Amino acid sequence: MSTVREVASILRKFTFKELKFLKLLGRLTKSFSIIPYSVLRQRSGLSNGDIEFLIKRLQDYKLIRRSEIGIKLLSAGLDALALHSLRVKGILDALGPPIAVGKESDVFEGISPKGEVYAVKFFRIGRTSFRGIKRARGYVEDRIHEWHVINVKSAKREFEILTELSEKKCPVPVPIAVAYHVLGMKEYLALPLFKIKKLDDPLKVFEKALEAVKKCVFEGGYVHADLSEFNVLVDSKGDVLIIDWPQAVKLGEVSSKDKLLRDITNLTNYFNRKYHLSLNLDEVLLPFIERF
Ligand SMILES: Nc1ncnc2c1ncn2[C@@H]1O[C@H](COP(=O)(O)OP(=O)(O)O)[C@@H](O)[C@H]1O
Ligand SMILES: [Mg+2]
Incomplete structure (x- = not known):
């Protein structure tokens, strides 16, 4: 071929x-x-x-x-x-x-x-x-x-x-x-998290990623449903883009809440594991749960 x-x-x-x-x-x-x-x-x-x-x-x-x-x-x-x-x-x-x-x-x-x-x-x-x-x-x-x-x-x-x-x-x-x-x-000069050896300010990038997800969910109306270090791009300024959306579900669909919580859990676990951030998962999830 x-x-x-x-x-x-x-x-x-x-x-x-x-x-x-x-x-x-x-x-x-x-x-x-x-x-x-x-x-x-x-x-x-x-x-x-x-x-x-x-x-x-x-x-x-x-x-x-x-x-x-x-x-x-x-x-x-x-x-x-x-x-x-x-x-x-x-x-x-x-x-x-x-x-x-x-x-x-x-x-x-x-x-x-x-x-x-x-x-x-x-x-x-x-x-x-x-x-x-x-x-x-x-x-x-x-x-x-x-x-x-x-x-x-x-x-x-x-x-x-x-x-x-x-x-x-x-x-x-x-x-x-x-x-x-x-x-x-459009092409972006940014890399997926998993390809970045070390972030200068991982907490700031985590917060930006969380904000990005919030915006896509509550303003955009979509839950990504496959969020992980593979689908978050970060540029040299630490700005974040969420990529790879074909499996996303509309906010409000039956499975959307579970998928959103899983997405945030994946992201939080990644930052805790790789950058030892000690983020409290319940605290991170709370603002999302409250909006349902
Ligand atoms: N718009 C883009 N700009 C720059 N790189 C991109 C862009 N979209 C995808 N990539 C690169 O291609 C890789 C795979 O894209 P992705 O949409 O996640 O497809 P897959 O379904 O294979 O995971 C990403 O990890 C990233 O490195
Ligand atoms: Mg991908």
Whole structure:
């Protein structure tokens, strides 16, 4: 399979016909894990010869895989669709170096035609578990398209939540665009807490993080639901941003109180463990509990 950087350069060589065909595969992937040849013929209106040629090209680029039954769009194929869409929207001119490669996403630097630098997050939910399962049982291959669908939904959801929160001036990344399973947002010169060896003033950063959470919850209306040292970015001034929102729940949903208390507990435990702050968890939680 091609890497994201390879896909970005392949895209520059794409013909109009190849792109149109790839877009059709993107649409059909919502309904078929393997797109049957008969459906392809019917929906593309192309001759068998043309289809065969296009399949060969996309296969050479490692964007699809073919079998006896039909065609499967690989995640590199979905990357190509997303990158193309962001280019057409005028958001992305080139992809820069990776900022972070995680379990469930790859985040790259992206540069717009005007020279703005963005963080471009590719959702990869299912990548690791899928690999493990695939090794054990061949048949799970058929489920790739479900991961595509989940990743597309997650990117859209995070984009919507970030839009709502940043409109309410909450300390989260400002979203720029979403396409397929890829989310573009402003890039910040900040690191997640877990990557920072030592903070100068951990108590001040903890207080800022707590304020940030309060603002997102009570002014923004969302509980993060996966808060930890991995999803709090801190810049050189000690200012805080809360990132990674696809799993967030609306304040008021049945589970929101438990999730909020768990979020604050995670954060408090981290500062106590790493910086020996002796924060009293009950005291930290009280102002949140009182507001329910
Ligand atoms: N807007 C951003 N600006 C700078 N770095 C970012 C931004 N968004 C994400 N990152 C980096 O990418 C990493 C992964 O992003 P995150 O949204 O937490 O995805 P994941 O679901 O993989 O945890 C973060 O830990 C951070 O280092
Ligand atoms: Mg994260």
